[in-house]
Amino acid sequence: MTTLSPVRAVFRAVVCTVAPEAAQLDEEGWRELEALVEVALRGRPAAMLRQLRWFLVAIQWLSVFRYGRPFTALRPDQRARVLSRLQDHPLELIRCGFWGIRTLALLGFYGRAEAVRAIGYAADPRGWSLPR
């Protein structure tokens, strides 16, 4: 079992809210994204990984209180409102939790060569000598 496997659906929903282009990913793209996240989490303390899963579970079910449906069943604008509340939450602990999830979502998405190409980033070891 990987860190993300028990919370895969909600993690993917969060990624699509953080980086809307992720909604276009096919299954192979998602596998690549999640593999990058798993590598980044390798060696992190077990307690941190538990907190990460707990935070994703909380995102999924706290949405029920506000919208009557879990996070994964919300429209994109509703999901964005849920995440905005976490980002601006009065408790630093909650803001930091969201910041961690957001960072992992961005790492997975922008860590992929396809996303790098799509935004036009083309740094190259040859630097100035590469014809552009």
Next chain:
Amino acid sequence: MIRRSYDIVVVGSGAGGGAVAEELSPLCRQGARIAVLEKGPKLRDEEFTGRELEMAQALYEDGGGFLTAERTMTLAFGCAYGGSTAVYTGTSLLPPQRILERWNVPELAYSDVEQRARKYAAENNVHFLENGLLNENNRLFVDGCRALNYRVQQFPVNLRGCRGSSLCNLGCPNQAKQGTDRVQLPRAEQNGVEVVTRCEALRIGEKTLFARVHEKPAGGKGEPSAWEPGEYQIDAKAIVVCAGAVNSPALLIRSGLARRLPRLGHGFTCHPAIIMVAEHNRPITNFVGHPKSFYLYQFAESDRFLLETCMYFPFTTAKSIAGFGEEHSRFMRAFPRLQMILVLACDQVDAHNRVTIDPLGRPVVHYRFTPEVMRGLVRGAVTSAKIFFAAGAVRVHLPIAQSFTIQRADAGRLDQIAAHPDFKPGKLPISAAHLQGGCAMGRGPADSVTDAYGHVHGIPWLFVADSSLFPDSLEINPYLTIMALADRVAETIRKEAHQLL
């Protein structure tokens, strides 16, 4: 437990460890046995690919995402042959006189530190990059500063044959940056110093050091260690700790020295930083060319911030842009049109900010943002926004504002925004790479960990020689100052060699 014996063991191979290794290496010709223990790997030249995540995993502690205890800031520091000099941009500034005078360390004369820093500037080929090699990301910073009558300055850099890959922070793929991995360590090895990579220092006992050599992970980068994987006890007549401002204090705390050295781990500073981005209405050269060629220092003393040009990679940029969703993506899609500025706060020693260890002995960095640091970051962010607009940017990402995107038409509201910033730790992406303090120099155990020559108080065979020696923030890029202090420590060891060895 495998047992080894050396005359001198140096822990860490960055700016401090590399300088110490080179300076002590002539002793090898007189028969001394010297080893440098480096926790990270040594990569082969062809392994520097410039690919962001794989290089960050290979060269940085925790892949560059070492979190503070409060989880409101990430710390980036190298974990490789050459330490952080493998991943810095090579900016080479002499120590500011006013700072060394403020440190007020007995027997630490500014002129002595400056002279030694100049020695390393010469040794590492420090010079100003020629005009033709400056990219638009840097030129626009100069244009903006000049339009506002700011006193912009060019960074001296330690490059040799820079091709402008812009990948300095991922390890130069062209071996152009003259860090200790390219200059001091190879010279030390030539003179007979042994460098043992993948070797993690666990704790120090009486003239002995316990270490663990790690196996090269499957699929990982770098050469295997020269030593077999396993647990080691290494006897040494002198030990020089140069593991950086996080790992040096942590090693000494793990070694049971906190009781006799109550200041151990205290006094941690790091120049907390935010990355500012702005969009121009045309592509600019940004991911080609040296990324960090200019800086603005004039506000360091008055407003507690420093600005530097910078250019980061897709994931680092993405995590540094606050918020999420379409507004965030729009800046990312504009990458070829982005200009970037790094805002660094000139923090000062605070009682809360320190290094400790967790129950497993791993370092824990406690850091809270003082009101002064928050003010410095806010003023720095707003000053950056003014520079961006003065340089022609059409919109700016201002992470300290309620609404992150500021259009050019709203540039006149910047001072108003600065008066009511939305500074929320945990919401604002903050990182730091200038880690300092934790084993400060000073008068005695009541106020410090070492004397002005890196001697740990009360332990004549134990020395510290890295940025953890700083009694307070340096307020500029620190590596030449680290090397200068390490040079003093090495000279002291050479002078005391007849007693120590």
